[in-house]
Amino acid sequence: MKLRAAEERREREVEILAREGTHLRARIDGREVSAEFDALAAGGGTLSIDGRRFRIASARRKETILVAVGPRTFSFVRGEEGDRHRGRGLAAAEITAPMPGKVLRVLVREADAVVAGQALVVLEAMKMETALAAESEAIVKRVLVAPGQMVDHGALLIELSPPAANPSTRESGSPAS
Amino acid sequence: MPERQIRKLLIANRGEIAIRIIRSARVMGIRTVAVYSEADARSAHVAAADEARLIGAAEAAKSYLNIDAIIEAARDSGADAVHPGYGFLSERAEFARAAKEAGIIFVGPPGQVLAQLGDKIAARNLAAAAKVPVVPGLDAIEPSAARDFAAQIGLPILVKAAGGGGGRGMRVVESLEDLDAALEAASREARAAFGDGRVFLERYLARPRHIEVQILGDEYGNVVALGERECSIQRRHQKVIEESPAPGLSESTRAAMIDAALRLARAARYINAGTVEFLVDGDHFYFLEVNTRLQVEHPITEIRFGCDLVAEQLKIAMGQKVRAPGAPQGCAIECRVYAEDAPHGFRPATGAVVDLRLPAGPGVRFDTHLVAGAEIGAFYDGLLGKLICSGADREQARGRMLAAFDEFAILGVTNTAGFLRDAVASERFVRADLSTRFIDELFSDPPHDDRAESDAALIAAALATQAPARGAANGGRTASTRSPWAELSGFELWRRQ
Numbered sequence: 001m002k003l004r005a006a007e008e009r010r011e012r013e014v015e016i017l018a019r020e021g022t023h024l025r026a027r028i029d030g031r032e033v034s035a036e037f038d039a040l041a042a043g044g045g046t047l048s049i050d051g052r053r054f055r056i057a058s059a060r061r062k063e064t065i066l067v068a069v070g071p072r073t074f075s076f077v078r079g080e081e082g083d084r085h086r087g088r089g090l091a092a093a094e095i096t097a098p099m100p101g102k103v104l105r106v107l108v109r110e111a112d113a114v115v116a117g118q119a120l121v122v123l124e125a126m127k128m129e130t131a132l133a134a135e136s137e138a139i140v141k142r143v144l145v146a147p148g149q150m151v152d153h154g155a156l157l158i159e160l161s162p163p164a165a166n167p168s169t170r171e172s173g174s175p176a177s
Numbered sequence: 178m179p180e181r182q183i184r185k186l187l188i189a190n191r192g193e194i195a196i197r198i199i200r201s202a203r204v205m206g207i208r209t210v211a212v213y214s215e216a217d218a219r220s221a222h223v224a225a226a227d228e229a230r231l232i233g234a235a236e237a238a239k240s241y242l243n244i245d246a247i248i249e250a251a252r253d254s255g256a257d258a259v260h261p262g263y264g265f266l267s268e269r270a271e272f273a274r275a276a277k278e279a280g281i282i283f284v285g286p287p288g289q290v291l292a293q294l295g296d297k298i299a300a301r302n303l304a305a306a307a308k309v310p311v312v313p314g315l316d317a318i319e320p321s322a323a324r325d326f327a328a329q330i331g332l333p334i335l336v337k338a339a340g341g342g343g344g345r346g347m348r349v350v351e352s353l354e355d356l357d358a359a360l361e362a363a364s365r366e367a368r369a370a371f372g373d374g375r376v377f378l379e380r381y382l383a384r385p386r387h388i389e390v391q392i393l394g395d396e397y398g399n400v401v402a403l404g405e406r407e408c409s410i411q412r413r414h415q416k417v418i419e420e421s422p423a424p425g426l427s428e429s430t431r432a433a434m435i436d437a438a439l440r441l442a443r444a445a446r447y448i449n450a451g452t453v454e455f456l457v458d459g460d461h462f463y464f465l466e467v468n469t470r471l472q473v474e475h476p477i478t479e480i481r482f483g484c485d486l487v488a489e490q491l492k493i494a495m496g497q498k499v500r501a502p503g504a505p506q507g508c509a510i511e512c513r514v515y516a517e518d519a520p521h522g523f524r525p526a527t528g529a530v531v532d533l534r535l536p537a538g539p540g541v542r543f544d545t546h547l548v549a550g551a552e553i554g555a556f557y558d559g560l561l562g563k564l565i566c567s568g569a570d571r572e573q574a575r576g577r578m579l580a581a582f583d584e585f586a587i588l589g590v591t592n593t594a595g596f597l598r599d600a601v602a603s604e605r606f607v608r609a610d611l612s613t614r615f616i617d618e619l620f621s622d623p624p625h626d627d628r629a630e631s632d633a634a635l636i637a638a639a640l641a642t643q644a645p646a647r648g649a650a651n652g653g654r655t656a657s658t659r660s661p662w663a664e665l666s667g668f669e670l671w672r673r674q
Contacts, residue, residue, distance in 0.1 A: 070630075073587065125524075153527050
């Protein structure tokens with residue numbers, strides 16, 4: 001299974017090879033790891049790796065896998081899920097809210113041509129303004145938000161299409177893995 | 178003594194601080210009224226109070242900032258006092274005045290004190306008049322005067338909002354060509370946040386410490402100080418780790434700061450709890466601002482002085498005199514756990530708390546409103562709780578903090594607990610190499626790549642995806658209820674393995 005830590009590009013590959021009682025063998029990025037997993041009555045469990053014992057818990061929410069290892073939180077998406085958000089010829093076809101907040105300004109209109117690095121939307125969340133920019137040259141296909149609107153984490157704000165191409169070709173651009 | 182009795186207290190706030198205030202009121206035999214927005218109907222503070230009133234829609238402007246709705250709720254419930262907590266309306270003079278006009282005791286300074294100290298330019302002038310050192314600065318900002326000021330004291334300079342707080346409307350200007358844009362942006366942000374677009378300039382201290390003094394004043398002109406708090410560790414100009422006493426601060430500087438804070442409090446005719454903030458550069462300290470309310474980090478002072486600051490506030494509001502505090506004991510550290518993604522610029526996060534494990538033990542306190550199932554939305558500040566650890570000395574308090582974080586987990590909401598643990602464990606923190614640059618410097622240290630920990634995270638994720646569908650594991654019971662739990666499968670299942 002391919003996993004990508006939320007917000008990160010690097011993909012990790014993890015597979016549980018075997019589980020016998022508490023013993024567990026996994027392959028992580030081609031490297032074999034063995035661990036002891038003890039489930040707890042209260043939920044989650046402890047995982048011993050390399051002589052260290054971690055308290056772990058996990059849950060799935062929609063496409064995201066939430067994990068707690070001790071006090072630290074992780075969230076992962078499946079590699080394939082992450083790829084769905086990529087369109088052909090574009091670094092990112094969908095501009096989504098990286099955090100919940102309020103749309104302060106929308107700086108482009110539909111059919112506008114934009115260049116890499118051009119700011120598209122300004123969000124305000126938790127006392128700071130964040131400008132979201134196009135990662136590559138593109139045409140604004142759809143603007144889905146207006147100033148003043150509250151948006152959730154991951155909300156689709158703007159759809160982009162490749163610079164001089166027919167926007168309808170975008171769907172075919174999703175690779176299987 | 179002209180005492181007034183408070184019998185019923187309305188808490189004009191939410192989250193952990195509302196619960197904190199309710200606890201003290203209950204101990205004093207005062208009944209409590211919670212107020213809540215539509216988004217908070219199921220929040221812990223609502224259940225904690227003796228009664229609760231809905232005051233409006235989720236948006237703070239329509240609920241927790243809605244003076245008319247809150248005063249109406251106080252009248253309607255028969256509350257004779259209102260405690261504003263921190264944030265929201267706590268420093269608004271018009272709220273204090275509205276309460277007074279309605280015959281309700283405002284647990285905080287009078288309106289005119291809030292108005293004077295809330296205006297940063299007026300507060301600076303008051304401090305200067307009380308011979309409290311201030312950072313060299315400029316009040317009136319014509320772009321040409323701003324350029325002259327920058328040329329005179331050198332770059333970088335800081336643009337600040339006159340009516341601001343909490344880092345809003347603040348900009349560091351590193352080069353002259355950015356000056357106009359910074360003035361414009363700070364003014365716009367300030368107008369949006371505080372309805373006041375005035376800004377001013379200050380010399381920017383590159384690596385200052387932020388140290389503050391807790392004060393209490395009564396209506397008879399008595400003011401006392403309850404030591405200092407070191408609050409240098411900040412992100413976006415907001416504190417995340419605080420401790421008391423301030424490590425490495427010389428006795429003479431500490432005494433001079435406390436003396437300056439008391440002079441300023443007397444000059445302002447300060448009443449109730451407040452905090453005088455300073456920037457400290459070596460042995461020099463400069464007045465920053467007065468926070469005219471209870472601070473988030475008040476518990477570290479409570480622990481060292483063995484007092485209850487909310488109870489003190491209520492007693493002052495009832496007309497009692499402040500008493501000189503005893504000698505402080507030991508050391509206390511607070512870590513603020515926020516719903517934020519620390520490695521990615523402390524971006525705010527949202528979610529539902531699937532499960533939480535809270536630490537306990539000697540010298541461990543956790544102030545929170547979290548319960549399993551709590552929804553953390555985008556409407557309000559993302560503070561999840563405050564882990565406060567104390568000990569006979571700094572090393573014991575620090576050790577308890579690390580041990581407490583090892584017991585701590587929140588599943589379901591990305592939060593800063595792991596970052597805080599690393600920060601407290603870091604060599605920089607051990608050495609008390611503290612400045613407002615601490616977090617930037619910590620992130621610039623070579624990252625410690627903990628492979629075993631990231632392996633554990635990946636295995637935990639893989640195990641979560643292996644769990645069968647929830648309905649099947651429940652013996653065919655389908656998840657027909659539309660609850661936030663319906664989409665959460667892994668954790669619940671593990672209980673049955």
